Amino acid sequence: MKYSKKPKIAILIPVGYRGGSLRGAKMFAEALAAGSAAAGEAAEIVLGHLDEPGIYSPEDFADLATTVSRRPFRWKVLEEDEVRRALIYAGREEHFAGGACMVPDDGINCFYDCDLWLIVSDRLQMPLLPIKPYALMVFDYLQRYVPEIMNEESHLAVIGAARRAERIFVTTEFSRNDALVYTGVPNDRITKLPMLTPRFKKTQKNQGEGSGDDYFVWTTNLTQHKNHERALKALSDYYLKHDGKLHCMVTGVETDNLFSSGRDYMHASEKIFASTPVLAERIHLLGNLPEENYQNTLESSAFLWHPGKIDNGTFSVIEAAHLGVPSLSSDYPAMREIDKNFRLSLSWMDSSNPLDMAEKLKYMECEAGRLREKLPDPVFLDAQSFDNHIQTYWREIRGCL
Amino acid sequence: MPVKKYGIYVVYPPTVNLRGQGLGRHLAAFLKASVHSERYRFVIACPSWTREGLVELCRDEGVELDSFDLICPQKAPFLLRLYNFIVKLRPSKKARRLSSRPIKSWLVASEKRLSDGHWFLVRRLADIRNPLLWLLFLSVYLIFSVPMGAIFLFFKFVELPVDGFHAFYGQLARAIAFAKRHKRKRFLSTLHAIVTAPKNSRFIVTLYRHMVEREAAVLNRLINNSDDVAAWYAPTAFCEHFSGVQGPRLTCVPDVVLGDFPVGFAVVGDDRMVDNFREVERTIRASDHFVTYSEHLKQNTLVHRYEIDPRQIHVIPHGHNSLDDLLPDAGKGSVESRFNEAYLAHFRAALEKAVNYPAPGPTGEHFPYLFYASQFRPNKNVMTLLRAYTHLLRERFVGHRLVLTGNPKYYDEIAEFVSENQLSRDVLFLSGLSAKELAVCYSLAELAVNPSLFEGGCPFTLTEAVSVGTPVVMGKIPVTEEVVTDSELREMMLFDPYDYRNMAMKIHWALDNREVLYEKQRRFYSEVLINRAWRNVVDDYVEILNNISH
Numbered sequence: 001m002k003y004s005k006k007p008k009i010a011i012l013i014p015v016g017y018r019g020g021s022l023r024g025a026k027m028f029a030e031a032l033a034a035g036s037a038a039a040g041e042a043a044e045i046v047l048g049h050l051d052e053p054g055i056y057s058p059e060d061f062a063d064l065a066t067t068v069s070r071r072p073f074r075w076k077v078l079e080e081d082e083v084r085r086a087l088i089y090a091g092r093e094e095h096f097a098g099g100a101c102m103v104p105d106d107g108i109n110c111f112y113d114c115d116l117w118l119i120v121s122d123r124l125q126m127p128l129l130p131i132k133p134y135a136l137m138v139f140d141y142l143q144r145y146v147p148e149i150m151n152e153e154s155h156l157a158v159i160g161a162a163r164r165a166e167r168i169f170v171t172t173e174f175s176r177n178d179a180l181v182y183t184g185v186p187n188d189r190i191t192k193l194p195m196l197t198p199r200f201k202k203t204q205k206n207q208g209e210g211s212g213d214d215y216f217v218w219t220t221n222l223t224q225h226k227n228h229e230r231a232l233k234a235l236s237d238y239y240l241k242h243d244g245k246l247h248c249m250v251t252g253v254e255t256d257n258l259f260s261s262g263r264d265y266m267h268a269s270e271k272i273f274a275s276t277p278v279l280a281e282r283i284h285l286l287g288n289l290p291e292e293n294y295q296n297t298l299e300s301s302a303f304l305w306h307p308g309k310i311d312n313g314t315f316s317v318i319e320a321a322h323l324g325v326p327s328l329s330s331d332y333p334a335m336r337e338i339d340k341n342f343r344l345s346l347s348w349m350d351s352s353n354p355l356d357m358a359e360k361l362k363y364m365e366c367e368a369g370r371l372r373e374k375l376p377d378p379v380f381l382d383a384q385s386f387d388n389h390i391q392t393y394w395r396e397i398r399g400c401l
Numbered sequence: 402m403p404v405k406k407y408g409i410y411v412v413y414p415p416t417v418n419l420r421g422q423g424l425g426r427h428l429a430a431f432l433k434a435s436v437h438s439e440r441y442r443f444v445i446a447c448p449s450w451t452r453e454g455l456v457e458l459c460r461d462e463g464v465e466l467d468s469f470d471l472i473c474p475q476k477a478p479f480l481l482r483l484y485n486f487i488v489k490l491r492p493s494k495k496a497r498r499l500s501s502r503p504i505k506s507w508l509v510a511s512e513k514r515l516s517d518g519h520w521f522l523v524r525r526l527a528d529i530r531n532p533l534l535w536l537l538f539l540s541v542y543l544i545f546s547v548p549m550g551a552i553f554l555f556f557k558f559v560e561l562p563v564d565g566f567h568a569f570y571g572q573l574a575r576a577i578a579f580a581k582r583h584k585r586k587r588f589l590s591t592l593h594a595i596v597t598a599p600k601n602s603r604f605i606v607t608l609y610r611h612m613v614e615r616e617a618a619v620l621n622r623l624i625n626n627s628d629d630v631a632a633w634y635a636p637t638a639f640c641e642h643f644s645g646v647q648g649p650r651l652t653c654v655p656d657v658v659l660g661d662f663p664v665g666f667a668v669v670g671d672d673r674m675v676d677n678f679r680e681v682e683r684t685i686r687a688s689d690h691f692v693t694y695s696e697h698l699k700q701n702t703l704v705h706r707y708e709i710d711p712r713q714i715h716v717i718p719h720g721h722n723s724l725d726d727l728l729p730d731a732g733k734g735s736v737e738s739r740f741n742e743a744y745l746a747h748f749r750a751a752l753e754k755a756v757n758y759p760a761p762g763p764t765g766e767h768f769p770y771l772f773y774a775s776q777f778r779p780n781k782n783v784m785t786l787l788r789a790y791t792h793l794l795r796e797r798f799v800g801h802r803l804v805l806t807g808n809p810k811y812y813d814e815i816a817e818f819v820s821e822n823q824l825s826r827d828v829l830f831l832s833g834l835s836a837k838e839l840a841v842c843y844s845l846a847e848l849a850v851n852p853s854l855f856e857g858g859c860p861f862t863l864t865e866a867v868s869v870g871t872p873v874v875m876g877k878i879p880v881t882e883e884v885v886t887d888s889e890l891r892e893m894m895l896f897d898p899y900d901y902r903n904m905a906m907k908i909h910w911a912l913d914n915r916e917v918l919y920e921k922q923r924r925f926y927s928e929v930l931i932n933r934a935w936r937n938v939v940d941d942y943v944e945i946l947n948n949i950s951h
Contacts, residue, residue, distance in 0.1 A: 005701075046899075069900060082667045085675055089663035091706060103664055107784045107814075108899055109854060110664045131663055 007036070007401055008044040010114035012073070012104055015123045016055040019221055019253040019288075020315065021139065025049075025120040026064055027196045027386065028137060033067035034387070035394025043394075046114060048073050048104055063291075076105035078129060090131040101129040116400050122168075124161040125154065135167040135400050140312035140334070141178035146225045148265075159183050166400050171195045174333035175312055191396055194389040195341065197318050215247040215284075216364070217298050217325075218305045219316045222254045222261055227309040227330070227351050228269040232279065234307065234357030239278045242362040246302055248283045251294055256287030299323040302368045305361070306330060309351050313338045317346060322381055326371035328364045342384055345374040404442050406470070407946045408624065408633040411447040411455070412617050412640045414609065415481060419454045424636055429462035430720070434939035436468045441943055444470040446624050446633075448616045449477040472627065474619045478612055515549055522546075606673065617642035631950035634942065641680050644687035649949040651715075651942075652688040656857035657681060657702050658780050665779025669812070685709070690949050692717050692942070694858030697879035715945050718884065720935035721926075722861040723868035724840040731844040731869035740767065744841045751838040756808055756830045757816070770802040770829075771908065772846035772871070774839060774862065775853070777807035777815060782852040782876065787818050787828070788901035789852075789908065794827060797909060801847060806839070808832040844869035848911050851875040852898050859884035867926045872919040874911045876904075890925055893918055 011029045013022065029047045036043035047064065049056055051072030061070055078086065083101045087093050090112075102124070103110050104117075110131075111117060117134035128134060143150045143158070150158070162168055162183035168190045170176045179190045220226045238244035250258060259266070259273040273279050289297065298304065304320040304327040313334035317327040321344050329335045330351035339346045347367075349360040364371070409431060411419075419425035428445075435443050447455060452473050459466055476482075522542045529535045617640075624630070625647045632649040638657070643650060659666045659678050666674060685691075685707050691714045693699045699716055703709040725731065728744060745767060771790065775781045783805065793799040809816040809830055819828050834842065843849060849866035851873065859881050866873040875881055876898030877891070885891055893914075896907035911918050 071899065076664075078664070078667065081672075082664075085670070085672070086663040086667035088675055089659040089666055089678060091660060105664075107788070108782060109662055109779070112662065112664065113854075113899065129664070 006042060006044050007116075007398070008046065008114045009116045009118060009397065009401075010046045010048055010071075010104075010111045011118045011120060012048040012111070013050065013120050014075075015121070016050050016052070017121070018055075018060070021121065022060065023198065023315075024139060024196070026061075026068075027198060028118070028120060028393075029068045030065045031196055031386065031390045031393040032397055033065060035390035035392075036398075037067070038391055039394055039398075041394075041398070044069070046071050046111070048106065048111060050074065071106050071108075071111075073104040073106040073111070075102045076110070077102050077126065083129060086129060086131060092131060095130040097127070100126065102126040103129040103131070116397070118169075118397065119161075119165075122158045122161050125157050127160060127164065130164070133166045133400065134164075135169060135397075136162060136165045137169045138162075138175060138179060139171065140175055140310075141182050142225050142311060144178055144182050145310045149224050165189075167191055169193050169396070172312055172334045172337045174337065193396060194392060195313070195338070196386050196389055196393075197315055197384065199386055214245065215249050215301055216303045216305050216361075217301045217320075218248055218250045218307070219252050219314070220250060220255060220258070220308065221252040222258065222263065222266070224265050225309050225311060227307050228258070228266065229272065230351065230354045230357065231307040232269050232272045232276075233354035234361065235279060235283065236272065236276050237354060237358035238361040239282055240276075242358055244282075244358075244362060244365060246361075246365050248305075249286055249297060249301065250283060251286045251289050251297065253288045256285050258285055295319075295323065298325055301325055303328055303364045303371070305364075306335070307349070307351055307357060310334070317344055318342055318381070321375050322378070324372060324375060326364070326368055326375060328360055343376045343380065345371065345376075347371065405440060405947070405950075406442050406444050406630045407943065407950075408444045408446055408472075408630040408646075410624075410633055410635040410640060410643050410646065411445055411451060412613070412620065412635075412642055413448075413451060413637075414613060415448075415450040415477075415485075417451075417454075419451070419458045425458050426462075427636055429458060429464060430935040431939050431942070432459070432464045432469055433462065434936045436465070442469065444472060444627075444630050446472040446620055448613070448620060449474040450481060450616075472620065472623050474616060474623070478616070480608075481612060515552060519546070519549055606676075610676075614642070617645065621645040632946040634946060635684075638681045638684045639677065641683040641687065643684065649690070649946075650688060651690045651692060651946055651949060652684060653692045654681075654685060654698070654703060655694060656698060656855070657685075657706075658778075658855060658857075660702065660706060661855050662779040669779065682707075689713065690945070691715065692945065694719055695880040695883055697883065698857055701879075717938060717941045717945075718933065719858045719861070720933050720938045721864040721868075721930045723931070724836075724843060724865050725868040727837050727840040728844055728869050731840070740845065744844060747838050747841040748845055751831050751834055751842055752829075754831050754833055754838075756810070756832050757819075758825065758829065767845060768802055769800070769847045770804045770845075771848050771850050772804045772842055772866075773850050773852065774806045774843065774865070775851075777805075777809070777812040780853060780855040781807075782854045782898055783807070783812075783815055784818065785898060785901045785904060786850060786852040787815065787822075787824070789904040790828070791822055791824065792901060792905045793909060794824075797905070799909060799912065801912070803828045804842060804846070805830050806832065806834060806842075840865075840869055843871055846871050847915065848908065849873040850904075850908060852904060854878060854898050856880050863922075864926065864930055867919070867922045867930075870919070872911060872915055872922055874907050874918075884930075885925075887925065890921055893921060 009032060011025060011032070013025050017025065025047065029045050032043060033045045045068045047068050047070050049070070049072055051074050064070060078101050080099055083099070084096050087096045112131060114132065117132050118137055119134055120137050122136045122138050143155065159182070162179065162185050165185075166189070168179050168183070168185055170179055170190065170192050171194070173192065176190055176192050179185055180187060218231070220228070235248060254261070259270045273283075286297070298320060304316060304325055306314055306317060306327060306329040308314070308330055310332050311334065317329060317335070317338065320327050321342065326347065327344065328347045328349060331348040332351070335346065338344065347360060347364060350356040409428065411428065413419075419428065431443060435441060445455065452471075456466065522538065522545070525538050526535065526542060529538055621642065624633075630648065632651060633643070633646050634651045634653070635643045636653050638652060638654045643652060659674070685703070691703060691709065693703065693714060693716055695718065696716050699711065699714045703714050704711050730741065731744065748767065773783075773786060775783075777783055786803075790803045805828065807815075807830060809819065819825055831842065843866050846866075849862055849871050851860045851862040853860055853876055855878065857880070860875065862873055862875060863884075872894075874894050874896060877895035878898065881895065882891065885895070894911070897903040
């Protein structure tokens with residue numbers, strides 16, 4: 001490290017992530033700021049995000065800790081000659097591999113003032129200019145399981161980015177295995193970090209106390225892997241065959257036009273919705289609620305429903321447990337890890353089988369009260385929180401400096 | 402006590418004019434300091450093509466030519482002399498404009514008068530109805546048309562030499578265009594580049610490098626044959642040939658700024674910049690002892706990046722760079738002392754140098770403004786300053802203008818930002834200011850701002866502004882913190898240069914607390930900064946040269 005200089009780390013969000021991914025990036029930054037301070041090595045943490053109109057507003061970062069500074073950037077493409085010159089000046093000529101590269105241009109010095117770049121996700125469409133070492137924080141490798149979300153060129157770009165990184169950080173064993181198999185990166189360059197969860201609001205209810213409302217919450221968004229078509233088929237069966245009593249409150253980014261987005265992969269879902277009148281009566285699209293409104297809505301619900309096909313796991317089930325609400329989840333490895341780590345006693349369904357999904361919805365309607373008693377103790381949940389993992393985060397990231 | 406001799410190695414390209422550069426002032430400071438010394442005397446070693454510039458520098462700075470010794474090859478290479486001769490034949494744009502303008506104007510006016518007269522006669526012939534009168538006019542027309550035509554042709558002939566140089570280069574350009582169309586471009590393109598823009602010709606650059614190499618070899622032979630110089634000093638790191646000098650050597654490394662801003666310089670420069678960069682690296686690797694202007698540069702660049710033993714590196718901070726000798730009254734602090742008519746006249750002259758300003762131009766009336774004096778380079782952080790200024794103007798409604806001294810035509814990003822944000826009337830670019838105009842711009846500003854991310858030593862903005870009555874706010878960078886050590890003053894005047902909002906907040910505070918800030922800075926300037934005179938700087942250099950010569 002340079003003389004008497006605080007370590008400076010850039011955490012870069014390479015695409016316009018919102019919702020859970022944005023929250024994850026902010027938590028990552030805060031964990032490093034807090035962890036380095038706790039270790040007596042207070043690092044400067046800079047959160048970089050895209051600076052394009054319509055993606056972010058200042059409100060998106062209003063909850064960012066004051067120990068993290070924020071810097072917008074745009075991707076700048078350098079031609080081969082410029083890449084070569086930049087690497088010569090940076091004293092990294094040996095890293096020149098030919099071809100164009102991209103660099104995060106903050107309008108100041110392209111984050112060259114930082115000692116390490118941590119990229120949140122691996123969505124780099126071109127090689128990154130190797131003037132600084134970088135590591136990737138990859139939450140999932142969805143493209144292995146939902147390959148249509150990426151074309152061949154993008155697959156190669158993602159794999160290339162992983163192989164050039166100093167380290168890949170993941171938060172589940174499932175993703176670690178994906179990193180090993182899909183990217184071909186050696187095991188000693190892959191590190192699993194504990195999953196960071198937000199400091200959720202605690203319920204005001206006593207444990208086991210029921211809810212007076214007649215709905216459950218479905219937290220989703222418009223991405224392809226959220227399994228909308230099967231979810232709607234399941235809901236249709238639930239209401240029509242199982243005489244389902246509960247309404248369905250849909251929340252999340254862009255869900256206010258969930259069935260009118262016009263996206264190609266949503267056509268089948270939109271058709272089901274349009275042709276099944278009971279769905280229009282019982283499904284309520286709340287859109288992306290402010291934090292407090294969402295929590296109040298969730299706390300008063302019968303249960304949380306997570307029918308997504310696959311991802312890195314969702315914090316929404318943990319948040320539900322904090323609020324005394326049980327959850328019904330698709331059965332896939334990342335959710336099994338969350339269930340095990342947080343002792344959530346999740347109920348499971350087969351996300352590829354709408355019939356099973358519908359039966360389980362009816363089950364939850366009847367058993368939600370009993371399932372509340374199996375939720376973990378709040379003291380135990382607190383012990384798994386953010387503050388207990390910050391030093392681990394700092395120790396591992398510091399190893400990259 | 403015998404006088405000890407120390408050498409100064411000044412090997413710069415033929416294109417470098419010592420008088421226009423900081424290194425010229427640096428050299429002059431050394432020479433002035435030695436004039437009154439009984440302990441040491443300087444020997445300057447320079448190439449043949451630098452002799453004339455050195456003489457001019459000494460004349461401008463009031464240095465006697467017999468106050469130092471000179472080692473210099475007698476004659477410049479013939480090819481260089483021939484080239485200089487050819488280049489002198491081509492008048493500068495300004496010279497062409499000035500020399501041709503009055504003559505050309507008179508010729509054009511005279512041609513117009515002749516033409517008007519001719520057409521008067523022709524129109525009369527067209528509208529006369531009386532045949533006898535018509536015949537009379539025809540006779541007059543025929544009698545006068547011959548001499549008028551001759552005079553007209555004479556004017557045209559006289560214009561040719563005036564336009565001659567234009568025509569020659571115009572013809573050359575047309576010949577090149579023709580050759581390009583007929584695929585005979587390379588030779589003529591090379592010829593064109595040699596004459597009009599030699600540094601863009603790879604052929605010329607290669608030739609020139611060889612010339613410098615040979616000249617340095619001759620110079621080094623002369624140096625090594627004289628054994629009365631105790632130690633040698635090179636004021637810049639652009640001289641790899643310095644390693645050919647035998648004996649103790651001290652190399653100054655002001656900065657290696659390309660290494661700290663690789664992307665910015667990779668984009669604005671081409672491979673010539675890479676060649677220069679590599680030369681600096683070779684110089685560093687071949688040198689024994691070093692001087693830097695700051696501890697930060699010593700550690701960050703020489704020790705950390707180039708792995709130089711810190712015991713071989715000496716830190717000599719700059720002397721103060723004040724402007725009050727140009728504006729004796731300005732530093733008194735009162736509004737009246739700054740806003741006197743003489744200074745305002747220089748300010749108006751400076752405004753006339755505004756570039757890229759939409760018509761009508763800025764008026765000569767004084768207006769409140771923020772001032773940053775710097776060329777536009779990647780490390781100068783002008784974009785962040787522009788963002789801060791836009792925030793102040795549009796979100797905080799601070800109505801000051803922003804005055805800069807760079808030229809945006811050489812920096813697209815800046816020009817685009819100003820255009821996209823419709824700041825053309827709020828941001829002024831005053832390019833090519835004289836020393837006095839610069840001093841006045843500092844003095845009449847409400848606040849000087851320096852957002853630079855990197856310098857070799859503490860930026861001169863601090864002493865330049867405060868010496869003529871203007872407070873300053875600056876980026877919090879290590880080289881500044883090495884000089885501004887008072888914590889209260891740091892808090893008042895330093896901002897995070899990476900955060901435009903923080904910069905804006907500091908500027909806003911400084912404008913609201915101008916007197917308080919200036920008083921604090923003036924005291925610091927008077928008690929601390931002014932004590933670091935250039936003669937103290939030279940003494941430090943001499944001490945090091947003395948130490949390494951043992």
